[in-house]
Amino acid sequence: MSRPRVEPEAAPEGVTAPVVPLVAPPSRQEDELADATPPADENGTGLxxxxxxxxxxxxxxxxxxxxxxxxxxxxxxxxxxxxxxxxxxxxxxxxxxYSPLFALERVDVVGTSQLDAAAVTDALSDQVGTPLALIDDSRIKAALVRFPLVESYTLEAQPPHDLVVRIVERTPIGVVQTPAGFTVVDAAGVVLSTTPDAPAGQPVIDVPAGTTSEPFRAAGRVMRALPDGIRSQVTAVSATTPDDVTLTLGATGTRVMWGSADRSPEKARVLDLLMQKSPPENTREYDVTSPEAGVIR
CATH class of the missing domain: 1.20.5 (Single alpha-helices involved in coiled-coils or other helix-helix interfaces)
Known part of the structure; x- marks a missing residue:
C-alpha cells in the first residue's frame, strides 16, 4: 500500500528562502597566506x-x-x-x-817574484776604507799600469775586510842593446827595465828588424817554449826572418839552429835529448829545424 504524497508547503508570496553554503568561507589569514604563496606549477612545485x-x-x-x-x-x-x-x-x-761593516782594511798582493809587492800595496792604499762592493776597478788599473812587470791581474774580495790582488808578471826573454844601455824586454817587446850594463842571466837579442817585427815575435815564442834548464844556458838569440831563429849556448858558443817558432815545444824536447846525448862542450851545432830528425854537428 503506497504512502500518500505530501506536497511541500508553498512559501508565502515575496519571501526568498535562505541559501546554505556547502563550503565554509576562507578566513582572513588564509586569504593573506594565499595571496603571499606563489602559485604552483602543473607538477605542484612552487617558485x-x-x-x-x-x-x-x-x-x-x-x-x-x-x-x-x-x-x-x-x-x-x-x-x-x-x-x-x-x-x-x-x-x-x-x-x-755597501755599509762600513765591509770596508777594506788590508790589500794582499800575491804572485810576485821580480816585482816589489810592498810597492804595489802602497800604490793601492787609497782604496783602504772603501766598502768592498764599491772598490774602484779603474783606479786600481791606473795604479798597476805604472808597474811594467805586471802583465795581468785579478781582484778577489774576501769579506769582511780583505782584497787579494793576484798578479801575473811579464816574463823577460832577454835584453836589447840601445843607446841608453841594455833594455830588458818580454816576448811582446814591452820594456821592463833599462840598465847601463847587461844584466846577468839575460841573453842578448839581436833582431835587426826591431821589437815590433815578426822575427822578434818568433824569437820571443821560442824563448818562452824553452825549459828552464836550457833557457839558463842561452846567452844570445838572433833572427833576421821568422824562419831562422838561432840560439847561442854558454861560453862554448854552441849554436842551435831552431828555424821557425812552429812546433817549438816539440823542438825543445828534441834539443834536450840531443844535449843529453852530446853535451854542448863537445858539440859545435844542434839542428832541430825538423824535430823528426835532430842533427848534431
Missing part, C-alpha cells in the same frame, strides 16, 4: 622551492670551487712568503755590503 634549490646549488658550487682551489691558494701563499723572505734577505745583504 619558493625553485629558489631554494637554486640557492642550494650555488652553495654547493662555491664549496666545490673552494675545495678544488685550496691547494692553489696554499701554493700562492707559500710563494708569496718565499718571495717576501728573499726580498728581505737581498735588501739586507745589499745594505750590509
Amino acid at each position: 619558493r622551492d625553485v629558489w631554494r634549490a637554486s640557492r642550494a646549488r650555488r652553495r654547493a658550487l662555491r664549496a666545490e670551487v673552494r675545495r678544488f682551489t685550496v691547494r692553489q691558494r696554499r701554493r700562492r701563499r707559500i710563494w708569496i712568503g718565499v718571495g717576501t723572505a728573499l726580498a728581505v734577505m737581498i735588501l739586507g745583504t745589499v745594505g750590509a755590503a
Whole structure:
C-alpha cells in the first residue's frame, strides 16, 4: 500500500528562502597566506622551492670551487712568503755590503817574484776604507799600469775586510842593446827595465828588424817554449826572418839552429835529448829545424 504524497508547503508570496553554503568561507589569514604563496606549477612545485634549490646549488658550487682551489691558494701563499723572505734577505745583504761593516782594511798582493809587492800595496792604499762592493776597478788599473812587470791581474774580495790582488808578471826573454844601455824586454817587446850594463842571466837579442817585427815575435815564442834548464844556458838569440831563429849556448858558443817558432815545444824536447846525448862542450851545432830528425854537428 503506497504512502500518500505530501506536497511541500508553498512559501508565502515575496519571501526568498535562505541559501546554505556547502563550503565554509576562507578566513582572513588564509586569504593573506594565499595571496603571499606563489602559485604552483602543473607538477605542484612552487617558485619558493625553485629558489631554494637554486640557492642550494650555488652553495654547493662555491664549496666545490673552494675545495678544488685550496691547494692553489696554499701554493700562492707559500710563494708569496718565499718571495717576501728573499726580498728581505737581498735588501739586507745589499745594505750590509755597501755599509762600513765591509770596508777594506788590508790589500794582499800575491804572485810576485821580480816585482816589489810592498810597492804595489802602497800604490793601492787609497782604496783602504772603501766598502768592498764599491772598490774602484779603474783606479786600481791606473795604479798597476805604472808597474811594467805586471802583465795581468785579478781582484778577489774576501769579506769582511780583505782584497787579494793576484798578479801575473811579464816574463823577460832577454835584453836589447840601445843607446841608453841594455833594455830588458818580454816576448811582446814591452820594456821592463833599462840598465847601463847587461844584466846577468839575460841573453842578448839581436833582431835587426826591431821589437815590433815578426822575427822578434818568433824569437820571443821560442824563448818562452824553452825549459828552464836550457833557457839558463842561452846567452844570445838572433833572427833576421821568422824562419831562422838561432840560439847561442854558454861560453862554448854552441849554436842551435831552431828555424821557425812552429812546433817549438816539440823542438825543445828534441834539443834536450840531443844535449843529453852530446853535451854542448863537445858539440859545435844542434839542428832541430825538423824535430823528426835532430842533427848534431
